[in-house]
Amino acid sequence: xxxxxxxxxxxxxxxxxxxxxxxxxxxxxxxxxxxxxxxxxxxxxxxxxxxxxxxxxxxxxxxxxxxxxxxxxxxxxxxxxxxxxxxxxxxxxxxxxxxxxxxxxxxxxxxxxxxxxxxxxxxxxxxxxxxxxxxxxxxxxxxxxxxxxxxxxxxxxxxxxxxxxxxxxxxxxxxxxxxxx
Numbered sequence: 001x002x003x004x005x006x007x008x009x010x011x012x013x014x015x016x017x018x019x020x021x022x023x024x025x026x027x028x029x030x031x032x033x034x035x036x037x038x039x040x041x042x043x044x045x046x047x048x049x050x051x052x053x054x055x056x057x058x059x060x061x062x063x064x065x066x067x068x069x070x071x072x073x074x075x076x077x078x079x080x081x082x083x084x085x086x087x088x089x090x091x092x093x094x095x096x097x098x099x100x101x102x103x104x105x106x107x108x109x110x111x112x113x114x115x116x117x118x119x120x121x122x123x124x125x126x127x128x129x130x131x132x133x134x135x136x137x138x139x140x141x142x143x144x145x146x147x148x149x150x151x152x153x154x155x156x157x158x159x160x161x162x163x164x165x166x167x168x169x170x171x172x173x174x175x176x177x178x179x180x181x
Contacts, residue, residue, distance in 0.1 A: 001164050002028045005156065007149055012054060020054045021143040023153055027133045027160065033167050037130055040170040046129035047159035050152060052140040056117045064117060067110030074103025130163070 004026040012020045029037065037043065056064075082096025128139055141156065143149035 001030065001033055001160070001167075003157075003160055005153055007146070007153075012057075018057070021146055021149045022052075023141045023143060023149055023156065024138060025141070025156055026138045028137055029134065029167075034134070036167050036171050037134070042167060042170060043131035043134075044129055045163060045166050046127055046132070047163065048125050048127050049139075049156060049159070050141050050143070051124055051126050052142055054142050055121070061117060064110050064113045067106045068114060071103045071105075071107030071110055074099050074106065076103075078103055128159075130167075 006024045008022050008024060009019045010022060012018045078096045078098070078100030081099065085091050086093060086096050126139070126141075132139070141152055143152050
């Protein structure tokens with residue numbers, strides 16, 4: 001098993017004033033380990049680490065709420081304006097249809113963004129399994145600061161050593177043992 005761990009910082013937030021720390025970890029299994037994993041069906045083995053995304057900022061949460069609030073208002077307003085002003089009065093303003101589509105877009109974007117935020121608030125963990133590592137050998141973990149990143153890296157190393165031991169100990173079935181107690 002070859003493991004590469006890289007620490008990085010990235011700007012986040014609407015104005016990119018915050019910096020977030022991330023740990024990128026790449027795990028490549030050897031041919032022998034891949035054969036053991038396949039032979040013993042160890043695809044579900046794994047460990048749990050912190051999530052890969054930071055908590056949403058207050059500005060992001062507020063923006064999502066505004067989109068979810070104003071989107072339906074634009075839909076209704078666009079429909080009413082289109083039917084009454086542009087339809088009955090025959091006024092060539094072309095405001096109803098753009099407002100309608102903008103409302104639909106804001107509502108959909110706000111809905112999907114709030115689902116993403118809700119998932120992040122619901123759990124602070126991600127499960128890394130052997131199957132995931134074979135399909136996508138790189139995973140990312142978010143850390144609050146560089147000091148926390150070092151501690152999280154130590155946890156990742158311990159989990160990977162345990163995973164390596166599971167694979168190694170699964171290579172052969174133990175021979176029959178007889179002993180007295």
